[in-house]
Amino acid sequence: MFPSGQRVRVKFDWPETRGACHIRTPHYLRGREGVVERHLGRFANPEDLAFARPAAQRDLYHVRFEPPAVWTEETPGDVIVVELFEHWLEEVA
Amino acid sequence: MNILQTDSQKLLDGVLALLSHKGIVTPDEITARIASTDAASPAQGARMVARAWLDPEFRALMLRDGTQAAEDSGIPMRGLPPLGVLENTETVHHLVVCTLCSCYPRAVLGYPPFWFKSAAYRARAVRDPRGLIGEWGTVLPAGVHLRVVDSTADYRWMVLPRRPAGTEGWTADQLAALVREGDMIGVTIPTIP
Secondary structure (H helix, E strand, C coil), rough: CCCCCEEEEECCCHHCCCCCCCCCCCHHHCCCCEEEEEEEEEEEEEHHHCCEEEEEEEEEEEEEEEECCCCCCCCCEEEEEEEHHHHHHHECC | CCCCCCCCCHHHHHHHHHHHCCCCCCHHHHHHHHHHHHHHCCCHHHHHHHHHHHHHHHHHHHHHHHHHHHHCCCCCCCCCCCCCHHHHHHHEEEECCCCCCCCHHHHHCCCCCHHHHCCCHHHHHCCCHHHHHHHHCCCCCCCCEEEEECCCCCCEEEEEECCCEEEEEECCHHHHHHCHHHHHHHCCCEEEE
């Protein structure tokens, strides 16, 4: 499990190019680096749930992204906070 | 029979009959859920906000466990996603969006406004949030940071706005009447009319 403050990168992965899927990770964050704010709990993996497959419980985090990591127009100090599942996150040293 | 060409009312009746027959839900439970869904409106969220402004203990509960705070306010939350509450402060303002679809804390705010689901709102909320809330005439004071919360998974989020100055001594009902739907999404800020 990731501690608060852990730097992470959202996987640069596009399962939608490989077939039918249900992904709760927005396109605009794939490959971006952010910081884990806190653990939100464990929830059934929506990627299986959507297809009525047995869905394992996965850790869900609030992850904070700062400009210019996402867009270039933002006001300094403004952030985007997003719910992301652990299997989409890679540790950044 | 092609299910895609079947009359939708017949399909609904069939599904309801099967749910009841298999003992998954009773017709009474469905009626009760339709009633609570229809009863949900921004007035419920506003009632919670007003209570949080008056009662520090309730405010702490609301920020720690929104679902419990809603239940304590008489809003049925059983079987619904957890409710997270985002606290606006002197230095932080929150804006809620669901860029993927239209996730919305319906139990406490009712049906989302039409624009919440629009592609324009969803795209601009993450790319140009200050320009977006400017469409409502909302300008954040200097020194206030904006946190855009993209509701992508299992939580539903509402904003706990700041109590406007000049409302000292107001009752819970008076305060609740000030709080609009947009204040709890973050596109507007409560003001005294």
